[in-house]
Amino acid sequence: AQSVTQLDSHVSVSEGTPVLLRCNYSSSYSPSLFWYVQHPNKGLQLLLKYTSAATLVKGINGFEAEFKKSETSFHLTKPSAHMSDAAEYFCVVSADSGYSTLTFGKGTMLLVS
Amino acid sequence: DTEVTQTPKHLVMGMTNKKSLKCEQHMGHRAMYWYKQKAKKPPELMFVYSYEKLSINESVPSRFSPECPNSSLLNLHLHALQPEDSALYLCASSLTPGTSGFGSGELFFGEGSRLTVL
Numbered sequence: 001a002q003s004v005t006q007l008d009s010h011v012s013v014s015e016g017t018p019v020l021l022r023c024n025y026s027s028s029y030s031p032s033l034f035w036y037v038q039h040p041n042k043g044l045q046l047l048l049k050y051t052s053a054a055t056l057v058k059g060i061n062g063f064e065a066e067f068k069k070s071e072t073s074f075h076l077t078k079p080s081a082h083m084s085d086a087a088e089y090f091c092v093v094s095a096d097s098g099y100s101t102l103t104f105g106k107g108t109m110l111l112v113s
Numbered sequence: 114d115t116e117v118t119q120t121p122k123h124l125v126m127g128m129t130n131k132k133s134l135k136c137e138q139h140m141g142h143r144a145m146y147w148y149k150q151k152a153k154k155p156p157e158l159m160f161v162y163s164y165e166k167l168s169i170n171e172s173v174p175s176r177f178s179p180e181c182p183n184s185s186l187l188n189l190h191l192h193a194l195q196p197e198d199s200a201l202y203l204c205a206s207s208l209t210p211g212t213s214g215f216g217s218g219e220l221f222f223g224e225g226s227r228l229t230v231l
Binding site: 034036041042043044045046049090101102104105106107 | 117119153154155156158161169201203205219220221222223224225227
């Protein structure tokens with residue numbers, strides 16, 4: 001079984017300040033982890049993914065995430081927020097069990113002022 | 114071409130109507146998905162097609178009927194829907210249906226079809 005917990009339903013930051021969106025996961029297998037972003041009335045876009053290579057993963061638009069197995073975490077960060085970053089962010093886990101579907105976290109709404 | 118195209122973008126239908134949602138991708142992906150998303154919630158998986166065959170049906174009511182005519186197309190036929198079925202319906206595709214190997218687990222989403230059932 002696998003699960004994802006996004007620790008904050010909303011995060012508010014000022015433009016130009018750092019962003020931290022927190023995600024913890026649980027998986028019986030070696031997981032693949034993803035962050036997706038969804039802007040209002042749009043589909044989901046992949047920001048970055050971890051698939052057992054480097055633990056620090058760089059994605060699009062200046063985002064990055066670090067896989068910490070000991071803490072079962074995959075937090076998303078960005079050094080400096082931009083107004084266009086305001087969106088819903090989903091942390092997603094996919095178990096390496098040969099065939100699986102994705103498990104989505106409940107989402108974190110990022111507000112940028 | 115890295116797009117998943119969904120039509121229509123918006124659909125309003127009565128409870129006795131029959132309508133269809135369409136999804137198309139030309140990336141050579143062999144897995145296609147339908148998700149339902151209610152406001153302020155994560156997407157919920159409905160169906161998975163793997164190599165044009167239905168491989169997962171997440172106990173979806175029969176008023177939703179998926180169809181995969183070929184590897185590039187995915188349809189969702191709608192009949193006798195209820196107002197609670199109003200939602201954003203997202204189509205996605207992935208290179209393979211498995212979770213190992215290059216591209217595993219990475220989904221490409223369309224922008225969705227927003228359905229309102231009156």
